[in-house]
Amino acid sequence: MKILKTLPKADGYYMPGEFEPHRGTIMIWPERPGSWPFGAKAARKAFTKIIKTIAESEEVFVAVSRKGFESAKDALGSTDNVKLFTAETDDAWARDVAPTFVRNSLTGEVRAVNWSFNAWGGAYNGLYASWAKDDAFTLYFAEKEGYPAYDAAPFVLEGGSIHSDGEGTILVTEECLLSPGRNPDLNKEEIEYRLKEYLGAEKVIWLPGGIYNDETDGHVDNICAFIRPGEVVLAWTDDQNDPQYALSAADLKVLETETDAKGRLLKVHKLPIPKNHVFIGEEDLKGYEFEEGEDEREVGERLAASYVNFYFSNGAVILPAFGGENTESDDEAAEIMRGLCPERKVVQIPARDILLGGGNIHCITQQIPRGDR
Numbered sequence: 353m354k355i356l357k358t359l360p361k362a363d364g365y366y367m368p369g370e371f372e373p374h375r376g377t378i379m380i381w382p383e384r385p386g387s388w389p390f391g392a393k394a395a396r397k398a399f400t401k402i403i404k405t406i407a408e409s410e411e412v413f414v415a416v417s418r419k420g421f422e423s424a425k426d427a428l429g430s431t432d433n434v435k436l437f438t439a440e441t442d443d444a445w446a447r448d449v450a451p452t453f454v455r456n457s458l459t460g461e462v463r464a465v466n467w468s469f470n471a472w473g474g475a476y477n478g479l480y481a482s483w484a485k486d487d488a489f490t491l492y493f494a495e496k497e498g499y500p501a502y503d504a505a506p507f508v509l510e511g512g513s514i515h516s517d518g519e520g521t522i523l524v525t526e527e528c529l530l531s532p533g534r535n536p537d538l539n540k541e542e543i544e545y546r547l548k549e550y551l552g553a554e555k556v557i558w559l560p561g562g563i564y565n566d567e568t569d570g571h572v573d574n575i576c577a578f579i580r581p582g583e584v585v586l587a588w589t590d591d592q593n594d595p596q597y598a599l600s601a602a603d604l605k606v607l608e609t610e611t612d613a614k615g616r617l618l619k620v621h622k623l624p625i626p627k628n629h630v631f632i633g634e635e636d637l638k639g640y641e642f643e644e645g646e647d648e649r650e651v652g653e654r655l656a657a658s659y660v661n662f663y664f665s666n667g668a669v670i671l672p673a674f675g676g677e678n679t680e681s682d683d684e685a686a687e688i689m690r691g692l693c694p695e696r697k698v699v700q701i702p703a704r705d706i707l708l709g710g711g712n713i714h715c716i717t718q719q720i721p722r723g724d725r
Contacts, residue, residue, distance in 0.1 A: 353491060354500040356463070359549045365454035365463060366552030369518030369578055370664045373722040375462070376411035377665065378451075378493065379403060380716070381424045382444040383417055386480065386646045387709040389639025394705040399444075400427045401701050402663075402670060402713060407433035409667030413497075413720075415439035415446075415489070437496070442471075442486040445711060447573065448510035449486040450718035451494055451501070454552055462723035464494040464501040465550050467509040472568050473533025474508070479567060479710070481645025498725050504550050508534045512571035512715055514547070517578045520554035520613030522547055527561040527570030534569075555613035559603040563587060563625075564596045566656040567647065573714045574658045576603060579621070579692055582612060587658045588622035596625060623659050623688055628677040630657040636708055659685040661712035664719075669696050672703035672712050 360366070379399065382388045388395040406412050412434050416424040421438060428434045441449065451464035469487040471478035494501040515523040528534070529543055538546075544556045562570025575587045586604060589596045607620045632653040642648045659681075663670045669689050673682040682700060689698045706712050 353495040356500055356502050358502075360454045360463065360465065360502055361549045361552045364456050364458060364552075366457060366520065367452060367454050367514075367516040367518070367522070368721045369516055369581065370719055371578070371580055372518055374410045374666050375720040375722045376413055377406050378413050378415070378446045378718040378720065380439075380441050380444040380446045380449075381414055381416040381420050382709065383420045384443045385641035386643055386648075387443055389636055389708060395709060396423065396427060398701060398703060398705045399716065402716070403428060403434060404431055405668060405670055405699050405701065406663075406665040406717070407431055409665050411435060413437065413493075415441060415493075417441070439489065439492060440485050441489055442480065442483050444709070445486075445512075445715050446718045447512045447711075447715045448472075449489045450511065451490045451499065452511050452514070452551070453499070453719070453721050454502075454550075455721050455723045460723040462499060462721050462725060464490060464499040466490040466494070466501050466503045466505060468505040468507055469510065470508050470533070472510065473531060476533035477531075477569070478533065479647040480643065502550060504546065507546055510568070510571065511718055512568060512573040512711070514551065515572050515577050516551060516553070517581045517612060519581045520552070522551055522553045522556045523559065523572050523576055523578065523584070524556060525559045525562050525570045525572050525575065528568065528572070531569040553613065557606065557610050557612070559606055561599045561602065563656040563658050564594075564599060565654045567710055571715075574656055574661050574712070575600070576607070577660050577662070577714075581614070582616045583619045583621065583692075585621045585623040585660055585692070587660045588624050590624075621688070621692060623685060624681065625659070626657050626674050626678040626681040628681070630655045630674055630678075630704060630707060632708070655707050657707055658712070661714040662689070663713050663717045664696070667696060669693050669698045670713055671698055671700050672706075673700040674704055674707075675702055
């Protein structure tokens, strides 16, 4: 395993935008009983649809535990472009535990960045008591696939807490990165310095907060995302009585006044959240098996449903759909994304069963940029 002693920015590396060409996508087969109810059966169906959609245009590397390997093989074993491999993890949030990749602006070489992972808050407000297997996953994957790695540990960061425009601008939220559960010994300026050095960035735009009731402390990938340099989508509601309204309005105020690394004012497209909120139901709750120290769910808990939590594959925008009373909202979101991304097909995947785990489509995917190793 080649652990690099230098910093990405000094070496000429930067984090590409997700909309740029991929070599492939990393995902993890769901299993954890405290995240995925009823033996993860419904979640695995949703994951399978997403994996097969991504595999139409790029490779998908799916990490599977020894215990879950047969189920993954049954669902995916005959699918072209899908590579199953054995790895033990604590859960299935590839966005947060897989490498963040950076690419050299001259040579095109791709390298991995390893952050420290502490289950979204560690002893302060982490979501489960043990996360060692998740924390080890980045270096395991980098070694397996031959990517040299920069080791940013003990700096705590999750992939869902950053979005890059590929031209030197990074989006984050203060709610998440300044949470006492992440890097309490560092101030905002010190955190920003590390982001710039490890992501090859020139500008960090700090949004105040994320989606209401997001258990990741407001990951940016649920509230705002680049669709290309200079343009973002922002989760929105016109309902001023919804607690989301104030959060989105505060973010919009920043986005309308900040410039990016190239000095451009950002073009902001509002992407409405589902008109009908998604909640944990009584039947849902019966399917979970929580471990000691794990954050437990409650009947009536509002889930952080957002269409911004989509994923760009090489060929598609893979967009959450929530169905039922939100069919009209699903259709509206798809129509907006078709207009914004005419070069890709928009594929909607029923995602409530992923949301029951605490995240959505973007949270379970991590892109590997196209380039050399």
